[in-house]
Amino acid sequence: xxxxxxxxxxxxxxxxxxxxxxxxxxxxxxxxxxxxxxxxxxxxxxxxxxxxxxxxxxxxxxxxxxxxxxxxxxxxxxxxxxxxxxxxxxxxxxxxxxxxxxxxxxxxxxxx
Amino acid sequence: xxxxxxxxxxxxxxxxxxxxxxxxxxxxxxxxxxxxxxxxxxxxxxxxxxxxxxxxxxxxxxxxxxxxxxxxxxxxxxxxxxxxxxxxxxxxxxxxxxxxxxxxxxxxxxxxxxx
Numbered sequence: 001x002x003x004x005x006x007x008x009x010x011x012x013x014x015x016x017x018x019x020x021x022x023x024x025x026x027x028x029x030x031x032x033x034x035x036x037x038x039x040x041x042x043x044x045x046x047x048x049x050x051x052x053x054x055x056x057x058x059x060x061x062x063x064x065x066x067x068x069x070x071x072x073x074x075x076x077x078x079x080x081x082x083x084x085x086x087x088x089x090x091x092x093x094x095x096x097x098x099x100x101x102x103x104x105x106x107x108x109x110x111x112x
Numbered sequence: 113x114x115x116x117x118x119x120x121x122x123x124x125x126x127x128x129x130x131x132x133x134x135x136x137x138x139x140x141x142x143x144x145x146x147x148x149x150x151x152x153x154x155x156x157x158x159x160x161x162x163x164x165x166x167x168x169x170x171x172x173x174x175x176x177x178x179x180x181x182x183x184x185x186x187x188x189x190x191x192x193x194x195x196x197x198x199x200x201x202x203x204x205x206x207x208x209x210x211x212x213x214x215x216x217x218x219x220x221x222x223x224x225x226x227x
Binding site for chain 2: 006044049104107
């Protein structure tokens with residue numbers, strides 16, 4: 001089955017700096033890669049996703065890049081703000097699979 | 113659209129009791145996933161159901177755990193004879209199509225504490 005690895009597990013940045021979270025996957029059939037943000041005690045919420053026919057996608061301060069050859073994808077947050085502090089999860093799935101395989105999460109702290 | 117509704121939000125059970133967790137998917141969604149999250153850990157897949165069918169239960173322990181999604185009513189995750197190791201947050205998510213290219217919409221979770 002698919003194996004998704006996520007790094008780093010914790011990340012601290014100064015407010016205004018950029019944050020990058022990286023994930024790798026093992027199944028070359030994976031073709032959909034969502035990112036979820038989970039604030040303390042709350043539900044995971046989709047913040048951005050990318051499909052395998054696209055190399056990069058941007059939504060305001062958030063961007064995701066995908067390298068299919070290397071089987072890795074990354075989340076980029078620019079001009080970080082304290083409210084960006086949360087745990088971020090990457091995931092991978094295939095059209096034929098039943099599961100979303102999640103990474104182990106990155107706890108991001110933005111220091112004011 | 114009320115979103116994915118889970119209840120109860122918090123559930124306390126003594127060892128040996130049964131825990132019953134409920135999930136109503138978003139309107140129009142007929143595919144439900146259950147995930148377990150231990151403190152400071154990721155989301156572990158448990159089971160995927162469609163109406164009246166279990167599609168994939170490969171992540172669910174064979175003993176004490178069961179899930180259903182009846183034609184009418186919410187999906188139920190049942191844990192019999194709970195043990196302290198069952199203490200976790202249990203999240204339900206729904207999808208309109210079940211295709212893995214459709215994003216999951218999560219509920220607020222049920223936090224189970226076994227004393």
